[in-house]
Amino acid sequence: xxxxxxxxxxxxxxxxxxxxxxxxxxxxxxxxxxxxxxxxxxxxxxxxxxxxxxxxxxxxxxxxxxxxxxxxxxxxxxxxxxxxxxxxxxxxxxxxxxxxxxxxxxxxxxxxxxxxxxxxxxxxxxxxxxxxxxxxxxxxxxxxxxxxxxxxxxxxxxxxxxxxxxxxxxxxxxxxxxxxxxxxxxxxxxxxxxxxxxxxxxxxxxxxxxxxxxxxxxxxxxxxxxxxxxxxxxxxxxxxxxxxxxxxxxxxxxxxxxxxxxxxxxxxxxxxxxxxxxxxxxxxxxxxxxxxxxxxxxxxxxxxxxxxxxxxxxxxxxxxxxxxxxxxxxxxxxxxxxxx
Numbered sequence: 001x002x003x004x005x006x007x008x009x010x011x012x013x014x015x016x017x018x019x020x021x022x023x024x025x026x027x028x029x030x031x032x033x034x035x036x037x038x039x040x041x042x043x044x045x046x047x048x049x050x051x052x053x054x055x056x057x058x059x060x061x062x063x064x065x066x067x068x069x070x071x072x073x074x075x076x077x078x079x080x081x082x083x084x085x086x087x088x089x090x091x092x093x094x095x096x097x098x099x100x101x102x103x104x105x106x107x108x109x110x111x112x113x114x115x116x117x118x119x120x121x122x123x124x125x126x127x128x129x130x131x132x133x134x135x136x137x138x139x140x141x142x143x144x145x146x147x148x149x150x151x152x153x154x155x156x157x158x159x160x161x162x163x164x165x166x167x168x169x170x171x172x173x174x175x176x177x178x179x180x181x182x183x184x185x186x187x188x189x190x191x192x193x194x195x196x197x198x199x200x201x202x203x204x205x206x207x208x209x210x211x212x213x214x215x216x217x218x219x220x221x222x223x224x225x226x227x228x229x230x231x232x233x234x235x236x237x238x239x240x241x242x243x244x245x246x247x248x249x250x251x252x253x254x255x256x257x258x259x260x261x262x263x264x265x266x267x268x269x270x271x272x273x274x275x276x277x278x279x280x281x282x283x284x285x286x287x288x289x290x291x292x293x294x295x296x297x298x299x300x301x302x303x304x305x306x307x308x309x310x311x312x313x314x315x316x317x318x319x320x321x322x323x324x325x326x327x328x329x330x331x332x333x334x335x336x337x338x339x340x
Contacts, residue, residue, distance in 0.1 A: 009186050009231060011050040012074035012107075014100060015060060018093055023080040024052070024115045032076045033198065034183060034191045037327065043230035047188055076182060076214035077107045079131045087144035094122050094148060101127035108165060113182055115167045117175060124166060125149025131185065134161050135168040176200070197285065198327065206235065224249040225263055230257060232272045237299045240272055272299075277313045280306065284322040291318050302321030 009029065013024040014338045024234040028050060028283050035046040051070060059070070079100065084090035108114050116124050119141045124130050125148030134153045137145045146152070155161045159170035160178050162185070169178050176199050183192040197205070231248035246253040260268050275300040283294045295306035303318075308320050 008049040008123060009076065009183070009188065010071055010074040011048065012057065012077045013050060013052045013053050014077065014079050014103075017053060017096060018083050020080040020083060020118065020172050022172045023175040024078060026172075027078060030176050030179040030183075030199065034195050034339055035204070036186065037191055037194050041326065042291050047191060055097050055103060057103050057106075058118070065186070073107055073110045074112060075186065076113045077104060079104070079114070079116040079120035079123045081116070081120035084119055087141055090119050090122060090141055093205070094126050098126070104129060107214065110173065110246075113165045113167060113186070115169075115178065115182065117169050117178075119145070121145055121168045122148045124168070125152060129166055130289045133163040135163070135166070136161050136170045137168075137331045138170045139243055146202050165172060194327055197325075204274070205282060208236075208275065208279050208282065214229075214289055219250075224251045224256070225260060228260060228268060229271065232268060236272060236275050237297055239299070239301075240269055242268065254293055273313070276300070277310060280310060280318065281314075281321065284318055285325050285327045294318070 011027065013027070015024070020302040031050055034048055036167065049070075051074070053235075054060060057072075082090060082093045084093055100123050103121060104114055108127075108129055113123060114129065116135075118138055119133050121137055121259075122141070122145045124135065125145055130149040130152040133149055134155045135149070136155045136158055137152075142154070155168075159171065160167065160174055160181075161182070167178060167182060169175070180192045180196050180199070181184070182191075224229060228245050228249040231245050235244075242253050242256070246256045249256055251259075257267060260266075260271070263340045280294055280298045283289055283297070287294075289297075291306065292303050295301075296301045298306065300306045300309070307317055310316070310321070314321060316324070
């Protein structure tokens with residue numbers, strides 16, 4: 001479902017006694033960040049809005065952020081799950097909150113997305129939305145959930161699933177990650193990608209934070225290949241030298257090429273290009289540096305080489321990537337978004 005740009009994507013968070021508060025709070029943080037990112041890019045209207053409601057869809061006081069009037073049926077409805085002591089207690093809570101089920105059916109029938117975290121998947125089953133559909137069920141509650149959805153297809157080994165706009169996650173801790181996937185599916189892919197780079201752990205980026213901060217103090221690991229990787233990370237702004245990399249790894253050039261390819265599936269030069277691209281992306285997203293300076297700091301001799309390699313890896317030019325993924329307000333608008 002792709003939203004028109006003029007309409008805010010509306011979320012509805014179901015709240016109630018014994019319901020988990022964490023998923024809703026995490027989702028609100030994601031939506032707030034996405035709205036802030038859109039503002040830094042010049043958007044006049046927030047792309048998302050949310051409202052806390054009871055199981056029947058009645059708005060609760062506070063917690064509202066609206067862009068225009070609230071619609072009767074949201075685009076996304078969220079069941080956070082219950083603080084259930086055990087399976088029988090979960091069954092009791094699902095029966096107590098039976099008013100949720102028609103609301104879930106209404107949203108899904110209107111083309112909306114339904115998110116259920118943890119044992120909240122039982123509500124989707126009670127709403128008869130999981131017949132022959134895949135869903136993740138937290139292992140302590142499998143028997144109870146199957147009572148509500150006897151024909152669901154249990155997903156094995158998955159942290160989360162999506163099947164015909166029905167999203168399930170086995171842990172409340174996955175709320176931020178799942179929210180970004182839902183935003184992607186709802187037509188806010190650029191903002192979701194930017195949010196992902198800020199909120200989710202990225203080993204590639206974290207390995208380069210010192211390089212980006214111009215404070216490289218790389219530690220060398222005990223293995224030859226790790227020494228080679230650390231050498232490349234610490235010298236990515238310099239011209240590539242297989243000889244120097246092999247010397248840092250304390251092995252021959254031929255051995256380095258053979259073992260590096262076997263261990264990582266690519267050559268040291270390809271690894272270096274990946275590191276340079278990651279650093280270039282970070283600088284394009286977060287700095288005002290001109291493309292020429294970024295090319296130099298990432299080890300390319302000119303912008304032509306940067307554009308060629310960058311397009312090959314990302315499918316975009318550096319300028320287009322910056323326009324779509326920047327995390328800072330344009331320099332000409334800098335400070336205008338701050339309170340007077």
